[in-house]
Amino acid sequence: MSAANASGRPPLLQVEGLVTVFPTRNGLLRAVDGVDFTLERGEILGLVGESGSGKSVTGFSILGLVDPPGRITGGRVLLDGVDLATLDERARRAIRGKRIAMIFQDPMMTLNPVLRIDTQMIEAVTAHESVGTAQARDRARAALVQVGIAAPDERLLAYPHQLSGGMRQRVAIAIALVNRPDLIIADEPTTALDVTIQGQILYEMQALVRESGTALVWITHDLSVVAGLADRVCVMYAGRIVEAGPVDTVLDAPRHPYTRGLIDSVPAMNPRGRPLAQIPGNTPSPIDLPPGCAFRARCGRAIERCVEMPALASPGDEGQGRRSARCWHPVPLPQATR
Amino acid sequence: MLRRLMQSTGVLFVMSLLVFFGVYAIGNPVDILVNPNADQQDIARAIAELGLDQPLYLQYWHFLTSALSGDLGRSFSTGIPALELIFQRMPATLELAAASMAIAIVLGIPLGLYAGLRPDSKIAKGIMAGSILGFSLPTFWVGLMLIMVFSVWLGWLPPTGRGDTVELLGVQVSFLTLDGWSHLLLPATNLALFNLALLIRLTRAGTREVMVQDYIRFARAKGLSDSRIIGVHVLKNIMIPIVTIVGLEFGSVIAFAVVTESIFAWPGMGKLLIDSINQLDRPVIVAYVLLIVLMFVLINLVVDVLYSLLDPRIRLADAGGAR
Numbered sequence: 061m062s063a064a065n066a067s068g069r070p071p072l073l074q075v076e077g078l079v080t081v082f083p084t085r086n087g088l089l090r091a092v093d094g095v096d097f098t099l100e101r102g103e104i105l106g107l108v109g110e111s112g113s114g115k116s117v118t119g120f121s122i123l124g125l126v127d128p129p130g131r132i133t134g135g136r137v138l139l140d141g142v143d144l145a146t147l148d149e150r151a152r153r154a155i156r157g158k159r160i161a162m163i164f165q166d167p168m169m170t171l172n173p174v175l176r177i178d179t180q181m182i183e184a185v186t187a188h189e190s191v192g193t194a195q196a197r198d199r200a201r202a203a204l205v206q207v208g209i210a211a212p213d214e215r216l217l218a219y220p221h222q223l224s225g226g227m228r229q230r231v232a233i234a235i236a237l238v239n240r241p242d243l244i245i246a247d248e249p250t251t252a253l254d255v256t257i258q259g260q261i262l263y264e265m266q267a268l269v270r271e272s273g274t275a276l277v278w279i280t281h282d283l284s285v286v287a288g289l290a291d292r293v294c295v296m297y298a299g300r301i302v303e304a305g306p307v308d309t310v311l312d313a314p315r316h317p318y319t320r321g322l323i324d325s326v327p328a329m330n331p332r333g334r335p336l337a338q339i340p341g342n343t344p345s346p347i348d349l350p351p352g353c354a355f356r357a358r359c360g361r362a363i364e365r366c367v368e369m370p371a372l373a374s375p376g377d378e379g380q381g382r383r384s385a386r387c388w389h390p391v392p393l394p395q396a397t398r
Numbered sequence: 399m400l401r402r403l404m405q406s407t408g409v410l411f412v413m414s415l416l417v418f419f420g421v422y423a424i425g426n427p428v429d430i431l432v433n434p435n436a437d438q439q440d441i442a443r444a445i446a447e448l449g450l451d452q453p454l455y456l457q458y459w460h461f462l463t464s465a466l467s468g469d470l471g472r473s474f475s476t477g478i479p480a481l482e483l484i485f486q487r488m489p490a491t492l493e494l495a496a497a498s499m500a501i502a503i504v505l506g507i508p509l510g511l512y513a514g515l516r517p518d519s520k521i522a523k524g525i526m527a528g529s530i531l532g533f534s535l536p537t538f539w540v541g542l543m544l545i546m547v548f549s550v551w552l553g554w555l556p557p558t559g560r561g562d563t564v565e566l567l568g569v570q571v572s573f574l575t576l577d578g579w580s581h582l583l584l585p586a587t588n589l590a591l592f593n594l595a596l597l598i599r600l601t602r603a604g605t606r607e608v609m610v611q612d613y614i615r616f617a618r619a620k621g622l623s624d625s626r627i628i629g630v631h632v633l634k635n636i637m638i639p640i641v642t643i644v645g646l647e648f649g650s651v652i653a654f655a656v657v658t659e660s661i662f663a664w665p666g667m668g669k670l671l672i673d674s675i676n677q678l679d680r681p682v683i684v685a686y687v688l689l690i691v692l693m694f695v696l697i698n699l700v701v702d703v704l705y706s707l708l709d710p711r712i713r714l715a716d717a718g719g720a721r
Contacts, residue, residue, distance in 0.1 A: 157621030169612035
């Protein structure tokens with residue numbers, strides 16, 4: 061991974077060998093176990109995986125918001141080339157909400173029920189800039205307009221319970237946008253919403269970040285969301301990235317058997333009338349994972365060598381763009397199978 | 399609101415019945431009031447004077463009709479109207495109760511917050527252990543110990559009485575003089591201990607519950623300072639149970655300051671109640687109990703109003719109908 065892009069500036073976000081663990085009664089749970097990825101300015105990255113694959117913890121680790129007793133024990137997170145771990149808490153707080161904003165999964169839970177929308181938006185502005193309340197309020201209002209909320213003045217005076225789920229998520233997005241961050245981490249923000257609202261919000265988010273040049277990490281378990289939204293995708297399994305690359309390359313011709321399985325599990329990919337495809341077995345317990353590829357117990361292509369951990373490396377199809385997979389025995393390219 | 403008012407009236411009525419007949423059942427006040435050497439005629443005259451010669455239901459009827467016009471009867475022993483007696487003593491009790499609640503709130507909420515934010519720290523564990531003592535040690539014993547240590551051994555604080563008082567808005571108060579303060583401190587601390595323990599536990603439980611909510615994490619992700627998160631986001635959410643308890647406990651503290659007032663010879667309503675019970679002074683007992691019931695009803699009302707101010711999800715109309 062190159063430390064600098066074409067313009068000579070370091071990439072916006074570099075995650076290198078990130079390890080986040082949670083001590084439990086049964087042993088150390090390595091929720092994130094050596095995750096690397098890079099994000100350029102304005103880029104949209106899809107972080108895909110099942111529940112428990114470590115994708116959300118990765119998001120929280122970037123912001124330094126892992127709930128105790130969980131902690132980051134290894135790796136680095138660099139924003140504009142600056143290692144966030146070297147900053148003190150004050151400096152990290154100045155980054156949160158200002159340069160990196162986050163949107164959460166459940167809009168019913170992310171807004172404080174006893175504070176008015178204007179209070180919650182204005183404090184997001186005044187936490188980072190010494191502006192007057194009136195000015196912060198104008199910014200908040202503008203952000204609400206930006207996310208397509210009608211009658212923003214009325215909404216500013218409302219309490220969260222007076223708004224619908226979709227509306228609350230828009231407010232949360234407006235709060236994320238209000239300080240014009242360089243990066244937004246969105247942790248499954250549409251999962252809890254109606255399908256129609258999901259589509260709207262996805263479309264609007266994409267338009268908003270493109271327009272403002274904001275980079276976006278979209279955490280989801282839904283490959284179809286990523287297909288329409290992201291530039292690049294990282295597929296996570298048991299705390300590790302197993303395949304990463306441009307979204308079209310990875311989704312059209314996955315090389316890691318797990319990615320293949322995920323794609324085949326999307327019901328729309330199945331011919332009508334046949335049983336739905338599924339990945340056999342269960343997600344392994346993330347405590348005391350055996351060495352080697354974590355997927356090998358469920359993998360139809362596992363070979364003897366899979367007891368060694370493969371590196372996240374190019375599977376030898378350079379023509380397919382900068383794609384890498386963590387597999388000794390990758391799925392052949394489609395042309396080869398036909 | 400109307401339903402609420404009718405309920406309250408019903409409660410007042412039932413309480414008056416219970417207390418009136420209850421006190422009657424305990425014993426005959428004439429035995430205590432009249433000079434033991436009095437002859438039969440004197441006794442009969444005393445009974446007639448107090449209206450005790452009439453059948454009980456008639457006595458109650460008289461009490462009820464005059465109560466409706468605001469007259470709860472005269473004390474058997476002193477002849478002073480019962481309400482006047484109580485109102486004379488009320489400022490002392492209110493002052494004691496307010497001081498003890500203030501101590502409980504000012505210490506309890508910060509200690510509870512600390513214990514909730516750092517549940518595994520040694521200090522937090524110490525606070526919680528202390529709160530168990532606050533719950534379980536009997537008030538009278540703690541009162542005696544306080545007198546023992548601070549008045550007898552150390553000689554820092556006076557054990558009894560109200561000290562110098564100052565007139566404020568026509569009422570005698572202690573808290574404006576240094577001497578009054580020194581008299582107030584021990585009984586108020588004694589009375590505060592239970593509520594202090596209660597508030598610590600309540601605040602701690604609320605804090606722990608709120609701290610893991612997504613909206614706290616979201617507030618962190620916004621880059622808010624800890625003081626803003628704790629002072630606004632957490633505190634406003636845990637205020638609802640705290641206000642309830644503070645309201646109800648304020649009532650209890652006034653009503654049940656009896657023990658503390660007796661130990662510290664604090665000239666409040668509780669002391670009056672004990673004296674009245676000893677003399678079977680029925681009008682004063684009945685008036686006292688009815689007043690306390692009325693006070694609880696009013697406090698509940700205030701708590702409901704505070705709810706709707708604190709929690710936008712509760713409308714006052716709902717609160718009136720639901721309880």
